[in-house]
Amino acid sequence: MATKIQIARPTKIELARLKRRHKLALRIQKIVKDRLSILVMEFIQMIKESARLRSRLYTEMAEAHTSFSMTAGYHGYETLKKELIGRDYAFKVHAGTRNVAGVKIPLFERVEEVSAGKDIHNPLDHSSHMEHTQALSQRCLETLVELAELQRSLELLGIEINKVKRINNALEYVVIPGLDVTIKYLNMKFEERDREEAARLKRVKLLIEQREAYAY
Amino acid sequence: MPTDNDPDKALEGYLIDELKSVNAHVPRKRRSLNELLAMNDPHVLCSDGTEHHFRKKELAYLSEIIEQDESDLLLLPIILEVRSEHGDITIQSRHGIEAKVISKIIGMPLLFRDNSVKVFRSQINALRSVLKTTSQYVFI
Numbered sequence: 001m002a003t004k005i006q007i008a009r010p011t012k013i014e015l016a017r018l019k020r021r022h023k024l025a026l027r028i029q030k031i032v033k034d035r036l037s038i039l040v041m042e043f044i045q046m047i048k049e050s051a052r053l054r055s056r057l058y059t060e061m062a063e064a065h066t067s068f069s070m071t072a073g074y075h076g077y078e079t080l081k082k083e084l085i086g087r088d089y090a091f092k093v094h095a096g097t098r099n100v101a102g103v104k105i106p107l108f109e110r111v112e113e114v115s116a117g118k119d120i121h122n123p124l125d126h127s128s129h130m131e132h133t134q135a136l137s138q139r140c141l142e143t144l145v146e147l148a149e150l151q152r153s154l155e156l157l158g159i160e161i162n163k164v165k166r167i168n169n170a171l172e173y174v175v176i177p178g179l180d181v182t183i184k185y186l187n188m189k190f191e192e193r194d195r196e197e198a199a200r201l202k203r204v205k206l207l208i209e210q211r212e213a214y215a216y
Numbered sequence: 217m218p219t220d221n222d223p224d225k226a227l228e229g230y231l232i233d234e235l236k237s238v239n240a241h242v243p244r245k246r247r248s249l250n251e252l253l254a255m256n257d258p259h260v261l262c263s264d265g266t267e268h269h270f271r272k273k274e275l276a277y278l279s280e281i282i283e284q285d286e287s288d289l290l291l292l293p294i295i296l297e298v299r300s301e302h303g304d305i306t307i308q309s310r311h312g313i314e315a316k317v318i319s320k321i322i323g324m325p326l327l328f329r330d331n332s333v334k335v336f337r338s339q340i341n342a343l344r345s346v347l348k349t350t351s352q353y354v355f356i
Binding site: 021024025027028030031032033034035038041042045049094096097098099100101102104107109167175 | 227228231232234235237238239240241257259262266267268269270271272273298300337340341344345348349352353355356
């Protein structure tokens with residue numbers, strides 16, 4: 001049951017103010033509801049993408065692990081470690097922010113950098129196994145960065161969705177019904193007042209007519 | 217002589233603030249595709265002072281699907297106007313370039329009328345999956 005908003009005096013000014021507030025609340029409630037639906041849509045899309053990325057990451061990591069094991073078996077662990085240290089590989093990520101329906105979420109983008117060609121390796125210890133392992137590890141790293149962005153974005157979107165849902169529910173089930181009840185109450189009060197006024201005027205008119213009749 | 221209670225005043229103040237903040241993320245000034253491609257760190261400044269960054273891959277994709285001379289006319293981010301009364305989303309497109317881009321991404325022809333294009337909510341998913349950073353919502 002919606003509760004009536006406490007008002008100081010039942011006046012027409014108060015009624016006009018409440019009607020204005022009611023119109024504003026309705027307009028905002030529609031906008032908030034739209035925003036909520038858009039946020040939920042983005043959230044679901046991100047979840048699907050996150051699931052796809054995770055699946056891809058697991059596949060890539062399994063492949064990288066297999067390749068790593070094969071390379072280690074072919075060259076030996078010590079040679080493999082030496083080759084990995086000797087490689088001049090810079091992995092740079094540009095971090096920024098982007099906005100999705102008012103929610104600030106992170107944006108990570110890999111910065112492509114050409115290697116300076118300072119790779120130090122012994123050609124006798126190097127093979128296509130090594131190259132393949134390095135390529136697979138790089139791909140895993142790139143997928144991890146994408147997944148990190150999505151994971152944080154999902155957390156932030158989830159927090160915002162909860163907030164917006166509470167605002168929407170408060171407007172829809174508390175504020176607007178409260179305003180409706182108060183406006184109805186004030187309208188009833190004014191109608192009652194008008195009826196009383198009309199009845200009083202009739203009695204006064206009757207009294208005046210009776211007095212005039214006696215005078216004659 | 218008090219004519220309004222404090223909780224009511226707070227409510228009215230809150231409602232007005234909510235209306236102001238719901239579109240605070242809209243960019244103050246949009247930039248053309250050419251401008252953004254030339255930048256090292258492509259971004260625009262939003263009304264609330266934050267920065268909205270673009271992915272270079274998306275900008276490169278957009279430059280592939282439109283003509284060279286249209287790159288100066290395409291302003292980014294593309295604004296998707298969400299109106300409460302209608303079930304669709306409107307995109308303002310002065311020169312028809314946004315309409316061309318969206319039509320290409322969705323894979324179906326769109327009706328371009330009165331410098332605007334209407335897109336249905338079911339098509340928005342396809343659009344947003346490609347233009348993640350180069351499109352933004354505005355609530356009207």
